[in-house]
Amino acid sequence: MMERVYNFSPGPSMLAQSVLEKAQQEMVVYGNTGMSVMEMSHRSKMYTDIYDKTVADLRDLMNIPDTHEVLLLQGGATQQFSAIPLNLMVNGKADYIDSGNFAHLAAEEAKRYGEVNIVASSRDDVYTYIPDWKKGAFTPDADYVHITSNNTIYGTRYVELPEVNAPLVTDASSMILSEVMDVSKFGVIYAGAQKNIGPSGLCVVIVRKDLLGKAKDICPKLLNWEVQAKAGSMYNTPNTYGIYLAGLTFQWVKEMGGVAEMEKINIEKAALLYDFLDNSKLFKATAQKEFRSRMNVTFITGDADKDAAFVKAAAAEGLVNLKGHRSVGGMRASIYNAMPREGVVKLVDFMKKFEAENI
Numbered sequence: 001m002m003e004r005v006y007n008f009s010p011g012p013s014m015l016a017q018s019v020l021e022k023a024q025q026e027m028v029v030y031g032n033t034g035m036s037v038m039e040m041s042h043r044s045k046m047y048t049d050i051y052d053k054t055v056a057d058l059r060d061l062m063n064i065p066d067t068h069e070v071l072l073l074q075g076g077a078t079q080q081f082s083a084i085p086l087n088l089m090v091n092g093k094a095d096y097i098d099s100g101n102f103a104h105l106a107a108e109e110a111k112r113y114g115e116v117n118i119v120a121s122s123r124d125d126v127y128t129y130i131p132d133w134k135k136g137a138f139t140p141d142a143d144y145v146h147i148t149s150n151n152t153i154y155g156t157r158y159v160e161l162p163e164v165n166a167p168l169v170t171d172a173s174s175m176i177l178s179e180v181m182d183v184s185k186f187g188v189i190y191a192g193a194q195k196n197i198g199p200s201g202l203c204v205v206i207v208r209k210d211l212l213g214k215a216k217d218i219c220p221k222l223l224n225w226e227v228q229a230k231a232g233s234m235y236n237t238p239n240t241y242g243i244y245l246a247g248l249t250f251q252w253v254k255e256m257g258g259v260a261e262m263e264k265i266n267i268e269k270a271a272l273l274y275d276f277l278d279n280s281k282l283f284k285a286t287a288q289k290e291f292r293s294r295m296n297v298t299f300i301t302g303d304a305d306k307d308a309a310f311v312k313a314a315a316a317e318g319l320v321n322l323k324g325h326r327s328v329g330g331m332r333a334s335i336y337n338a339m340p341r342e343g344v345v346k347l348v349d350f351m352k353k354f355e356a357e358n359i
């Protein structure tokens, strides 16, 4: 078998090797059940035990209080762009902070269901920073305020949360479990799984219980959080295998020492890259320093041909998927939880070598 590469893809992205190996061992026969997890009835005790443990481990890892429900739904983060207004727009008004393309898409989708006020935006500056929401005008009777905690394409993150009266809703797809979050500060936290959790298609939705039961009549049943909460995320057949893999990742994060420990490792990994970039004569980080992401590190040489040559040469060394998003170009190293420190060290060593040869 070919050796595994260091995969810097923004998502779907690397999973911990021990998670993949465990899944492989258990693939054909899980425990003493005589069948694969994929073959289990989602209503059987053998499966609901897996489901319950997965949710309990996530509650543990994120210290999720009893005030909040945990849902494991389908349709990725994008499905929630629709579910959020459909479940929360009682007054028909919401505030959005536009800090990146996913934030923009979330706001555009919400406009189909109500009035959307863009409190602040960094769109005109290619989203290189988190816009200054402190100067923005929030709607007094907004049903919620929506933010994107980490902007995957541009490599920026919120360093401070907006203090708002309305429930705060965040898209945490590319940062969940990478740093400690105070769940009690949020009305809703949602995250597509394919960055820090497991396979794509699955979405973790953590919602404050008092926000359930407000869905619009037109809200499809499958998108209705109250319906899903009452059904234990099983109004229809859930993504059983994806949930099982998410559970393996949650166990792995626990073995690594939990989210606080992951955060320490992630700060160190990101610093390795940014320290190099800040002293480089060839490469330059693109996000404003204050808002730099710990998960997605974006950088350029300033010469599109050199960027392309770098991406190609890195791939030949087993450092793959470093090309930036098609909308911004340049490079992006996504260094989620499952990217080991050694992968980042190897990348920095290669960048040094490439710099020496191309300056």
Ligand SMILES: *Cc1c(COP(=O)(O)O)cnc(C)c1O
Binding pocket: 011, 075, 076, 077, 078, 079, 102, 148, 150, 151, 152, 171, 172, 173, 174, 192, 193, 200, 201
């Ligand atoms: C990847 C990503 C999405 C899209 O997730 P899907 O699961 O493809 O719908 C949305 N928001 C953010 C911040 C992301 O990083």
